[in-house]
Each structure stands twice: as structure tokens, then as C-alpha cells.
Amino acid sequence: MLCALIMAGGKGTRFWPLSTEEKPKQFLNLIGSETMIQMTVNRIKPIIPLERIFICTGEMYVDLVKNQLPELPYRNIIVEPEGRNTTPCIALSALVITRYYKDSTMVVLPSDHLINDEEEFRRIILESDNFIENNNNAIITLGMEPTRAETGYGYIKCSEERNKSIKNEAIKVEKFVEKPNKELAKEYVLSGNYLWNGGMFIWTVDNILSEISKYSPNTVESLHNVQDVEEEKLQALINREYIKTEAISIDYSVLEKSKEIYVIPSDFGWDDIGSWEAIERYTEKDELGNIVIGHVTSLKGNNNLLVSSNHRVIVEGLSDIYVIENDGKIIIGQKSNVVNVKELKKII
Template sequence: MAGGIGSRFWPLSTQKFPKQFQDILGTGRTMIQQTYDRISKMIPNENIFVITNKEYVSLSHQQLPEIPEENIVGEPLMKNTAACNLYMANKIAEINPDATMVVLPADHLILKENVFLEKLELAFQQASANDYLVTLGITPTRPDTGYGYIQFVDKKDSDYYKVKTFTEKPILELAKSFLESGDFLWNAGIFIWNVKSIFSAFETHLPEMTQHFTACEYNAESEKSCIELIYPKVQKISIDNGILEKAKNVYVIPADLGWSDLGTWTSVFENSEKDENENSINIKSALTYQSQGNIIHVKNNNKAIVIDGLKDYIVVDTEKVLLICPREHDQLIKDYVLDLKSLKKGDHFM
């Protein structure tokens, strides 16, 4: 899934060039390329599909030339994650009606790739053999309010557990109690299921959406025009809210993957190399004085930056925008974007 805008990661991530197509951590590979590198160790190129906004289809082709052109699909409208999941399940089922598929966000960091592939292998085994909707749950390291949480039913001596509840981005007190209880995991948005199982879940919980998508013929000439016709009618809802919170056959595999959704500047700060003053700086031409715990990201490598007396701040400088705000306000960046849009010519900066 590669259609998001990543507005919490503004001003680096913009509508024209979202974060999944950028090399956030300076590794030499963009986020979507790293996701491809990871999954291509297990799945052949012809079986890898990308679903993105139609605006980013050519960008996806440029960054992933290994994937067949017809496997990169553009959505005509942004409809959250339920629609794109059902769309791709239909395309894949048309090729193989018994297929088991994995759904991956294109913009996540996974440091422990071998563990990831092992857990994915287990998930494929379970989803192929049973009518299970499987998700990977991340062992939480802090009471983060920016993540969704999965509560599981404890069953000793097992590699996977039945899911009890999903909770979207809790308040801090609740997140702390989740961590203390020991039976909650972070929701990484990584899902594994057989196409038959996910079709059954959609028919039960989102029957109207199922009807809309049944109208189209997949991997055929008429597919694109049919999808453009049905998408305005399709409900805008996440796969979590629409299916997983309601289904009774959801299972989770706990996984310590060195995972982050890199959804905020703070998460990038936590996963970046830092200097002796705990500053994360992406350019060499920066001088800091009496400054600690800052993330400083400058798009122009030739620009010199001097910072004195800042502590725990985000400083991001792009061609069109300079952002300076406390790190603890990183969840407010979406609000800055909305406020800027309300200004005259605000869209110019997006």
C-alpha cells in the first residue's frame, strides 16, 4: 500500500512527493524501495503488487522498475485502506483463486529483516491452512499515543494468539495501562490472509463494498473504467474499522522487528544516528552550540546551518518551507498543514 500523503511528516512529505518515495534515513534507498527489497526475498517480482494513488503510478514505476508495469495500480480517489485491500484481493484472486497474500505499508522501517521473514512464513502457514485473518503485532517499547493497539487472548506456548480487541491511538493514561497489562501489541498494519477468507469477511461486514467491487472484471481492459465508476460510491473506511475490529477470526503473531512506521519526526529522530549532544543532523555543514536532542533536516546539502540554544526541537528546511517546532508537538504538524492551506496560496507549500 503506497497511496498515503504522510502529512505528519510535512514539510518533507508533500502531496506531490510523499514520504514513501523519499530516502528518509539516508540509506540510499527510499522507503518503498526498502519495502520491496525486504519482501522480494520471499515473493517473486511477478507476484508483488503496488496500489497507490493514480498520481504516483509513474513515480512507483521509476522507483521499482523490477515490478511488472501492470502490477502497479492507481486508485482514482483516496478511500482509506478497506477499498484498496478489496481491490487488490480481487485482482490477485483472478490470477489465483486460492492465493494467500500479505499486505504491507510501503513506508515502514523494519530493522530485523530475518525475524520479519520468519514471522511472515509462520503467518502464511496459518492463513493458508485456516480461515484466519492474521496480523503481525509489534512488542511495544513505550506508551505511544500515535499507534493503534491490539489486545490478545493469552494462550501459553504458542507463536500466535486470538485477538480480543483493537484500540485506535489511545490517550496516554490508557497507553500506559496497556503496556503494564502485558497483553497488548502495537498494530503495524501488516496483514496476511487467504483471498477466500478476506472475501468472506467483506461479505459479512462490508457487503455493500463487496457488491461494488463484484461489478468489475479484473486484469481486463474494462477494469480501469469500471474502477473509476465505482470508486466514488465506495465507503471511505479503514480495513481495521471495517473488518478487523468486527471479525471473530483475527489472530496476531507477536514480533520484535525493530519496527517503526516513521510516521512522525520524533520516530525518525529515534531511528537516526546522533552526535555527542543527541542531535540528529542530516547534513555535514551544520554547527550547533548548547543544543541537545534536536532533529535537523535540511534538503539543500550546500546550505550552512547554525543553531544555538535549542533543545528537543524539530528543524526542517525545504525549498519552500521552514518548520521549527518542539519535538513534543510533532502530532500537531497535521494542524499546521491545515492552517497553512487556509492561507492564500497555502496549497503552494503542500
């Protein structure tokens, strides 16, 4: 039985001031009419019903989840008392899922990614599920075909020369590599043997708990009673025991050490909407090359990024700038420096 875990605890600091700690990017309408988390749930819902979709998030975001996903069962909101990276999040969620769906397979998805070809995405998820059914000890990750020498993503190196004529073949992973510099990124793309790491995984619940127990034993040991405790005592147990888990990412705790990791090369129009540059790639521009989002009027200027959430903003005769407004904070700068906008938070 296939279940989904959507991780929605991030704070989205790269999109400040539009994304704030109180309302991070997964709860914002960055592209289109739906918020990022709504897009993620609606994308997977045709193959996994809502009762088997779980959201792991922080306590301060529970009301946002309930408001944006009102049909999601309340039991499916898994509440972290504090953020401790992805290993505790995945272990806790796997244990909660086993309360209701034993012997299940889970697909783990970030809450804030863009996927253009959703039908192809779902087909690959189902193909991965079939692979796991026949290889219970395997971990599948989805590797995105790189379209540019991107320095903002991690990469996955395939363990053998890829046969690109075989579509979506599961290939053994040689290693995961950190975000490279520009020169390394160019080498990776030219080699044809590296894929972008999209942070999406498929595994059996039993296998991932076994792997975390092997490589991060305190984490599962601290939380093992989650699967059996009475419902009314569940959150109190989580609040008490979660602090004892190891605060480490799943990449470092399991993926760099596990022996049975496979990647399925995927091409479904994926992007990690993690920066203002990403918004530029997917937002329609006006006739002067401006991106205008929200209560903004642009006069005569060109090649601007103009975003306003609450107040009317009028920009006249200026070009190559960004203006970002949210909750009364207005940040203005050269568009070429928008990548550094989050650093300004330290001085406001």
C-alpha cells in the first residue's frame, strides 16, 4: 500500500521578505493560483488518496495546513515540536504511518517543488513502487535530468555508464555529491552520468526504519513507542521524546551509507522553487520583460522583478531592479543582487 509523506517544516529564508518564519514559502502562492503545498498534494492525490497522505510540519504551521488542506484528516498532520532535520522527521512519520498502514511503502516529497508534467511524475512514482515491491530492501530516489550547470542543487552520480535508450531504468547510485561550483557543475552535466538530486524517495516503511536504526540508532529508539501509544497520548509522547533524536539529514545518516540505493532518471519538468531566480524562470513577463506579482503598477521601466503582498506599489521609469513588499517591509535593490536579499534580514 502506497502512502505519501510531504515534508513541510522549512522556513523558506531565501524568499524573505515574502516568505517569513510565520508563513514560509510552502504556504504561499508563488506560481499559479494554488499554494506550493496545495500543488504538491493535488499532484499526488490521483494515485494516493487523502487518507494516505501525511504532512509533517512544525507546531506553528498546523493551522496553515488545516486552512489550506481542509479535507486532510487531522490525524495525518504530524507535528514536530522542533525542527531537527530530515532523519527525525522521516523516522517519526514512518512510525506514525505504521499506526494506520502496516507494511506500507512511502513516497517522501518536499512541499515546495514545481513539476510541470504531473502525469509523467505520477507514472514514475508508480513505477518506483513496483520496483520496491520486488526489491524490499531497496531505496529509490528520483534523479532529474540536468538542463544547465546548476550550482544550487546537489547531484547524484550513477554507478555505471547510463544507457539513455532505456527510459526510467533503476540504476545503482555511486554517491551523492554536494552543491558544486560552476566548473564542477559543467563537468557533471557534460559527463552525462550525474543527475540533480530532487530530494524525493520511495522505500518501504520497514526498510527505512531499519536503515535509520542501523545508522542513527538513538532516533528510532527514542520514538519507537509512537507506533503503539494511545491516540490521545501520541503528541505528548512526541513532544517529550523528539528532543532525544539525532538532528541530522537523511542524506548524511542513511543515503551516504546504505548499500541498496537506486536512482530513476526522471524528466518531468522539475524545479526546486528555492530562489527568486527560479520564480523568473516560470512566471510570465509583460511586454517590457517585467515580472509583476500582486498589487504593483509598473510604468516605463523594464526587466524588473516587482512583488507586493499587502500594499499598492507603483514603480515609474526604473529598470533592472527588484521591489519586494510584504507586511509593510519593502526591499528595493539591483535585480542582479536579488540572490542576496535574505542577508538584508540581519539589518532590519
